[in-house]
Amino acid sequence: MEQRLTFVTLAVRDLARTRAFYVDGLGWEPELDVPGEVLMVPVGERLVLSLWDRAAFEAEVGEPAQSGPGVVPITLAHNVAHPRDVDAVLEEARRAGAEVGEAVARDWGGYTGYFADPDGFRWEVAWNPGPIGVRVVPDTDTTARP
Structure with missing residues (x-):
């Protein structure tokens, strides 16, 4: 098997609400x-985010192991090129209706x-000045400070 990922599929409770968040709120273009x-949205050169109605997901894949309160374990x-971009993306998510935490400088x-997002899936918005950050966002400013 080749070392690659082509789809990330998330089972969502209310696809219309999820669509409103990603398409109307964040401005993403579905394919x-x-x-x-x-709802399938291209999120990389060869990567698609698939937002699938939860009942249809369960019918094909099976019932999720964990249901109930708490954070979904994923x-x-x-990633962004500059620390200020973290704050800008978090503000955009807030305007789209997301539950948003404050950004912090990490150790x-x-x-x-x-x-x-509306189903509680957590998105990390990150500026990473290290080699892995430059790998995923080649124009990362490695000299900036938060």
């Missing part, structure tokens, strides 16, 4: 939009904050 079933990340030298 496939089947109301009540699935995060998605959106490892980066600057990150989190927001939650």
Whole structure:
């Protein structure tokens, strides 16, 4: 098997609400939009975020192991080139209706904050001045400070 990821699929409770958040709120462009079933958004050169109606997901894949209160045990990340971009993206998510935490300078030298989409999936917005940050965002400013 080749070392690559092509789809990230998230099962969502209310696809219309999720669509409103990602498409109307954040301005993302879907590649496939089947109301009540699935919304697919290209998020990288060869990577698609698939937002799938939870009932349809469960019918095909099975019932999730964890249901109930708390944080979903997965995060998605959106890296940016400069610390100020972290705050700008978090503000955009806030305007779209996300639950947003404040960004903080991290011990490892980066600057990150989190927001939650309508289903509680946490997105990390990160400026990472290290080699992995430059790998995912080649124009990262490695000299900036939060």
